[in-house]
Amino acid sequence: MSITPSERERRTTRVLRIVAFMMVTALVVTMALLGLIWQHNRQQSAPIDEKSSAASATPAAPVTLERSAAPQPDTSPEGKARRAVAAMSVEERVGQLVMAPLFAGSDPSTLADFISSRHVGSVLIIGNWTDGTASVRTATDALQSYASENNKLIMATDQEGGLVQHLTGPGFDTMPSAIEQGSMTTDQLRQSAAVWGGQLNQAGINVDLAPVMGTVTVDRASNAPIGALSRDFGLDANGTSEHGAAFVQGMRDAGVGAAVKHYPGLGAVTGNTDFTADGITDTTTTLDGAEIGAFHRVIADAQPAMVMMSLATYQAIDGSVPAAFSSAIIDGELRGKQGYQGVVISDSLSAAAVSGTPADQLGVRLVEAGGDLACIGANDYVAPILDGLNARAAADPAFAAKVTRSATRVMTLKYQPGLAK
Template identity: 70%
Template sequence: MAGVVMRRGANGVRMALVALLCLAVGVTLSGCVQAGSSAENDGSSSSAGVRPSQSEEAVTSPDHRDHTATAVPAPRDDSPDGKAKRAVAAMSLEERIGQLIMAPLFAGNDPSVLRQLIADRHVGSILLIGNWNDGVASVRAAADALQSYAPNGNRLLITADQEGGLVQHLQGPGFDAMPSATDQGLMDTDTLRASAAAWGTQLAQAGVNVDLAPVTDTVVGDRASNAPVGALDRDFGLGADGNADHAIAFVEGLRDANVAASIKHYPGLGAVSGNTDFTADGIVDSTTALDGPEIGAFSRVIREARPAMVMMSLATYQLIDAAHPAAFSSTIIDGHLRGDTGYDGVVTSDSLSATAVGGVPADQLGVRFVEAGGDLACIGDLSYVQPILDGLLAHARSDAAFAARATRAAERVMTLKYEMNLAG
């Protein structure tokens, strides 16, 4: 320190005088250092003196102080996706897993059979299945009871297969008798959109907020030989482009009634002979390709109508992924549907209690679906719900990468709920 004073000459004397003055008037040591520094700077801007510490600069530098005071936090993301991410981050793992389940309520069963699954296991979606023949008021009473078991800030997705023709699960007073999808294909698209809006309004009045329709499959070959779709007139009965046009109209008509749609059965059940609900035979598709018109119809509906959900088929597609059913294929879900097509909405499964996947242990059905990129496990048999829930939860607890996948799936489901004003 003495060497520094000697080299500074006059500046050193001035610093010493300032220090003595500070001591005389009782100024604190930190104040003396500041005064000494000021005196030094007055003498020469090129002085080799010791700079103030960082903390002292923060106190004495107006520029630094202003910068700290005006620091602005990142803007809050109040989009449905942003809200969903915050909601899921606040959930327990059990609550997140519950959002990945669509449990069935059969016609004639009291809604209370699902109370424990909704209230304690956090199941977030319900499928109304069977022949509900008592009309809108009866369905609404069941829907209201189901919603009463859910948290106020996280209401249920309540779904039904309301396609028309042979597949119309909700009937009776207040529900129109819907023509088959093949007959709907004879309508012009404006008429179909208006009709779908009317059918959607009836669903909304009944408390149903998602229609698991329209079927967007394109039947190739003999219709009677295509058991899941053609034989039941569940498709629009047109070529791929015409089917896409009518599916778009159906989705938009439902949206006009504030009801969400799920197109199905991706990437198409129009080239198999067996019905995946009831058989594991005849469910290998040897012709559908990623660049073919059948998948192209789905891609058009996704781009142009933005359906809330895409339901995955349980058939296997030899030209795409011969080793896995579509619902368990990361090549099809993560690779093509999400990657190539850019779809980031909810991916649901066809019923995981179906015969087509009967060889898979029940507690692994949901795991395989979520691992492939799926979000919402549709289940048509109540006895499967508990093992699928337990399997998902156990795998998420033991595998951090899988837990992250399950979290992202829950975020997509919750994003849809925020979009539909069912959450928040």
């Protein structure tokens, strides 16, 4: 069969394409082989130190993402207090809000269960302790032994001078009355208070429930709680604030806290709140008056450890309840307007002035109003006050939050001098 010219041309084209493909493939393979041979020869001829350097090269460190620094814990007393309280049970927090009494002649072991099992965090050394600093120190050391190593007790007493000096005997000076202290210069009073505070420190006392900051505005003899007992400085409001600050500072110089009392003042009532519910309504004290202003200046300038609330009723401020139960006075004025965020302690809740309130509600009403520490002057009130606080905290989350805030303020006070760790 004959082949046409067009068929011959197509066959020739296919042959040429095949030949071209084979030649390109051979060229690529040849170049690849030459590259391998060149690389092998280069490695064989490289200097010894270059090989060594390549072999010993340290691999690059892995890349890490930069992170922001972890937040550091707040090491202030308040920061430590918040963490400590967060780790407490409700019962432990409630215990920090109670100051139980130990009377002269009583065995410290009578409070052992309250401190170790019910977490009471403060003790009031009360009565006529006449055997001197060593005797009081024995009692305070025993009481502290019942407390946790990391959370020791606030140990308080009433050591004003004159008729109100609970601790006497060897090692304790006989303190002049407050009205005599008012005749000193402020420098003299500060120096004297530092001496008296040093004696308290030696006895294991870390808070003095003094000075009285009331300014007597009525006949002294008719003012049963203060003027008749010479418990005030005998000065006007300005002099009272200056001498009160000197007393607070002198105590601090000795390592002892002070509690100014009885806010907003007992200088205009006739009845003594410890013994009666009559004659304890103040009709003259106002929020912008000089008498309450004396407290405010000392709180701002001297920064006392505590403010003690009066059990009188103040008609021109909040005539419905005693000051210790008044949110208008504590949360509204003292904390809100004046900015005080320290410990607010009550006057003794076993006093006659509040005897109409059920015992298990006394601490509740104090904390509801913004107070922190229930001072108790009779042993049979301790358990009911603890029970009432615990019951209300268990039933009312809003109240439990107030208990937490109060416990934090008390623990902050403890961290400041190292009572808590």
